[in-house]
Amino acid sequence: MQSLSCRERCPMNWKQLLVCVMVLSLSLSVYGGTTSCFKCHKRAAFDKAVVHKPVREGGCINCHSPHVSRFDGLLNYRTPEICYQCHIREKVKFSKIVVFHSPVKKGKCLTCHDPHSSSYKNLLKNGVPSQCFHCHKDMSKKYSHIHVPFKKGRCLVCHDAHGSSDYRLLKGKDPVICLKCHRDSPSIRKVHSGYNMKDMKCLYCHNPHGSSRKGLLRNVLHKPFAKGECGKCHNGKIKEPAVCFQCHAEVKSAFYTNHNHLLSSGANPCVGCHSPHASDDEKLLVGKEVALCRKCHGYVYQTKENALYVHPNWDQCTDCHNPHGSNSLAMLYESGNKLCARCHETQGKFTHPVGEKVKDPRNGQPITCVTCHDPMGTAFKYNLKRSGDKDLCVQCHRGY
Secondary structure, three states, X not given: OOOOOHHHHOOOOHXXXXXXXXXXXXXXXXXXXXXXHHHOOOHHHHOOOEEOHHHHOOOHHHHEOOOOOXXXXXXXXXXXXXXXXXXXXXXXXXXXXXXXOHHHHOOOHHHOEOOOEEOOHHHEOOOOOHHHHOOOHHHHOOOOEEOHHHHOOOHHHOEOOOEEOOOOOEOOOOOHHHHOOOOOOHHHHHHOOOXXXXXXXXXXXXXXXXXXXXXXXXXXXXXXXXXXXXXXOOOOOOOOOHHHHOOOHHHHHXXXXXXXXXXXXXXXXXXXXXXXXXXXXXXXXXXXHHHHHHOOOHHHHHHHHOOOEOOOOOOOHHHOEOOOEEOOHHHEOOOHHHHHHXXXXXXXXXXXXXXXXXXXOOOOOEEOHHHHEOOOOEOOHHHEOOXXXXXOHHHOOOOO
16 A cells, blocks of 8 residues: 655645644643643642742743753753743843842842742742841841831832842932931931032941931941041041041051052042941941942952952952051062962972072063962953963963
């Protein structure tokens, strides 16, 4: 008997066949998500108060492969790419962000969100502030005086959970964000010695979460401010930094070094880093050290973000750098080799020769630790600037 080809056996043309395949695929999506998947996966995890749209519509295979995948959870793509298939507006928004919330920067959407269903708005795994406190544990401490939004757990009144132009992820600049609730009124000006609130930096003196002091004043007070001796600094005669040097003579000597933090343009005065009134830091810093340095030295942090190997305690900048000034390059406390030897005691004893007598053939400068190592982070072990197998060595040893 003569055998028939597929085309001869099937009465449909290719257009009709394509329609059938599309209908079959759609039915498989609905049927598979609502019936087949739940034969193994318990439905309770998918039936909470807020359900992700693909789950609600039975579209499990929109995100997951039913058979095999290169990604965890049998996902069709890794996160965040799979999320951006639908959340296009968020992708556009994130492309304009300057400072990212860490999970967003790392593409870890599922750190905060449940991809299937949740008991909380926006598919959060926990409600706010519990979700925030999961990482920001230091924020869960108790205060005797608490800012109302923080007391009510409304973190998102002030912060953007994804990113911002501000390193604290604030939704607006200080004092604009504060003045949305705290109107610039005569009563507020009276408390602040008549100053125009629009010219103030509220967060220099006030803790926006809570404090042991009334008025949410930060816990460490500058001595003249604590004593009410405003005239010691606000005398209208001496300007910063000279007014600061009247008391802080030791800092003045640090600024009169070859490499210091004072800029001739006057763009980096003392109050760029310190609050002249109140702070939660013993040195009256206006923020945490790692965040404060990042405001200007963002490129250093970007290097670290892209590195596979970073120096231990990389975020403790003042372990190696004098924040005011030094006679050593990069405001290091000592010249490179001596500084490294504080911790690396065997340095120079059985390593590649280093020191003033050993010259780099490329530039004639002395070979130091940082000739080969980058303490800010690199792609290679031991913070080497290039691969230690050969590539680093042949930069100088051409005949190798």
